[in-house]
Amino acid sequence: MQQVVVSAFGDIDTLTLTAVPTPEPAADEVLIQLTSIGMNHADLMARRGEYRLVTGEPPFTPGLEGGGVIVQVGAAVRNRSVGQRVILTLDAPASRGLGRGTYQSHYAIAADKTIPVPDEIPDELIGALWLPYLTAWGCLVWRQNLQPDQLVLVPAASSSVAIAASQVIQQQGGTAIGTTTSPDKVERLQAMPEAQYDHIVVTNHPKWWRDVKKITSGNGCDVIFDPVAAGDFLNHEIRLLAQGGTLWVYGLLGQPGVVDVTPLIRKDAAIRGWLLNQIAASPIAEEAYQHVLQQVAQGHYQLPVAQIFPLSEVKAAHAAMAQGQHIGKLILQP
Numbered sequence: 001m002q003q004v005v006v007s008a009f010g011d012i013d014t015l016t017l018t019a020v021p022t023p024e025p026a027a028d029e030v031l032i033q034l035t036s037i038g039m040n041h042a043d044l045m046a047r048r049g050e051y052r053l054v055t056g057e058p059p060f061t062p063g064l065e066g067g068g069v070i071v072q073v074g075a076a077v078r079n080r081s082v083g084q085r086v087i088l089t090l091d092a093p094a095s096r097g098l099g100r101g102t103y104q105s106h107y108a109i110a111a112d113k114t115i116p117v118p119d120e121i122p123d124e125l126i127g128a129l130w131l132p133y134l135t136a137w138g139c140l141v142w143r144q145n146l147q148p149d150q151l152v153l154v155p156a157a158s159s160s161v162a163i164a165a166s167q168v169i170q171q172q173g174g175t176a177i178g179t180t181t182s183p184d185k186v187e188r189l190q191a192m193p194e195a196q197y198d199h200i201v202v203t204n205h206p207k208w209w210r211d212v213k214k215i216t217s218g219n220g221c222d223v224i225f226d227p228v229a230a231g232d233f234l235n236h237e238i239r240l241l242a243q244g245g246t247l248w249v250y251g252l253l254g255q256p257g258v259v260d261v262t263p264l265i266r267k268d269a270a271i272r273g274w275l276l277n278q279i280a281a282s283p284i285a286e287e288a289y290q291h292v293l294q295q296v297a298q299g300h301y302q303l304p305v306a307q308i309f310p311l312s313e314v315k316a317a318h319a320a321m322a323q324g325q326h327i328g329k330l331i332l333q334p
């Protein structure tokens, strides 16, 4: 089988594709031939050595999600069969230990760490659904309990997580205000049926926050779903929170800097953190998986796919993600 290995922390040249023996599944395991590996910003951070909690030291294999077809079942497995299409659960890669991620053609994993997939969802998407939809749904619906008519600010509007959030917000009856750092992406986003923003604001100038103030009639945003969360941008976001509003931090794309939290006091507002791993560890995990699968199967959630790369082109895929011209999800296909 083929396996991507990061040989040392660093740039794309540290990614190598190697042939290794295909594992035999243990008694409680299945062997999956992966047809889809969702790429995430975290994979770049892992390669650079900025996310060692998940990878440990090199050599390691990156990758947080994946799905495919079962090609072999262990002797004790009763509830899965050869030919069945499954997605790895959120905690599946971590359950195998540090740095044993999904960037490979085959994956041996305990059968109870797989979720069967409805026929309507194509092979190339099944390993790329959890991170966008569970990050967005888990935060906005499960944790935030988003209400109809609430206004949500969604920075990094072109990322797959943000676009998934726009769909979740529409489904809840809210209003989605996307922000993007890239003026050239606005028309592309407006033309994409998947990107369900009611408004898109460009933030590449210092007074961008005025546009958001105007859209919200001066009242600010009830919720901010933010992967930037640093420096001057965060200062403006805190000022854009409505009375009683909540800013959820789920990524750190921005450059850290000094932040003035004073407005939180008079607004009775909050900044909270969100990591989707909380879903895997909670009793709602199965409900969350089934929600996403049903919504995707019925066409209510539409994964925005930017590009699908063969696994052998993993270096080009990492370079594309780092360049940031993409809109939506980048997927590797073994």
Ligand SMILES: NC(=O)c1ccc[n+]([C@@H]2O[C@H](COP(=O)([O-])OP(=O)(O)OC[C@H]3O[C@@H](n4cnc5c(N)ncnc54)[C@H](OP(=O)(O)O)[C@@H]3O)[C@@H](O)[C@H]2O)c1
Residues within 6 Å of the ligand: 039, 040, 041, 042, 131, 132, 135, 156, 157, 158, 159, 160, 161, 162, 179, 180, 181, 182, 185, 227, 228, 249, 250, 251, 252, 253, 254, 255, 274, 275, 276, 277, 321, 324, 325, 326, 328
């Ligand atoms: N907490 C969790 O559980 C969780 C789960 C999944 C992902 N995440 C986080 O979600 C974020 C997006 O992930 P992804 O895989 O979808 O990434 P991605 O595809 O690489 O998207 C990144 C987008 O963020 C925007 N951006 C990049 N640098 C920025 C900066 N310095 N300031 C403002 N915006 C910036 C750009 O969008 P524009 O051009 O539109 O501005 C860029 O296209 C990452 O921070 C990731 O770590 C967190």
